[in-house]
Amino acid sequence: WQPPTVVAAKIAYERIKLILHPSRGTGKGYKDPKLDLLLQGRLEAMKQFLWVYSNSESKTYNKWTASSVETAAALGKGPWLSRRLWEWSSAFIEEEKNLPFNIYGTWNKSRIDDKDLKQEVLTHLQGIGKYICAADISHYMARRNVRKRYGMKR
Numbered sequence: 001w002q003p004p005t006v007v008a009a010k011i012a013y014e015r016i017k018l019i020l021h022p023s024r025g026t027g028k029g030y031k032d033p034k035l036d037l038l039l040q041g042r043l044e045a046m047k048q049f050l051w052v053y054s055n056s057e058s059k060t061y062n063k064w065t066a067s068s069v070e071t072a073a074a075l076g077k078g079p080w081l082s083r084r085l086w087e088w089s090s091a092f093i094e095e096e097k098n099l100p101f102n103i104y105g106t107w108n109k110s111r112i113d114d115k116d117l118k119q120e121v122l123t124h125l126q127g128i129g130k131y132i133c134a135a136d137i138s139h140y141m142a143r144r145n146v147r148k149r150y151g152m153k154r
Contacts, residue, residue, distance in 0.1 A: 003064035004093045006054045012093045013050040016043050019099075038102040042088060045075055046100070049085045111141075117150055 004012075020043055021030040033040070052058050053067035060066040064086065072082040084100070091098035112118050124140050125132050140146060147153070 004090065006062050008093050009050045009054040009089075012089065013047060013054060015096060016047045016050065016092070019043060020047065036102050038104070039099065042084075042100040045071065045081065045085060046089050046092065048074070049089055111150065111152065114150065120146075 020033055020035075020040065022033055024031050035043070049068055049071040052060055052071050053062070053064060055061060058067070060070050065082075068082040068085045069079075071085060072078060075081065088098075088100040091100075112121070121137060121140060125136060128136055141152075
């Protein structure tokens, strides 16, 4: 593996600037990039890292590792961010759509999205009568046979 060239880093830097500050198209100013705060912060860190790496006046000019360590330190972070800056920036330089997206919460899926389980719970609640509460659903979902049927551990 070889670090990207300074020219590639400068191009990536300019592309990140456009993502963070898209032109309004008319007049001065920028449009809202509509990025979540985590992605925006990561892109800002990548932009700073690429600037330090590709700026000929930087003391870590054309030194990939040293530039990432310096950028992470300037952001008040340590080796973890330094390594992530390598990964995120290299991936972005390789393919512009490789953005360091926030994946928090994407692995969660509600069990109630299962059509069969949803119907079963609704039928159970209808059998209880007119007055129901959240505990009725909780107790039903805690039944051993229901957990087993839908592959739930708890």
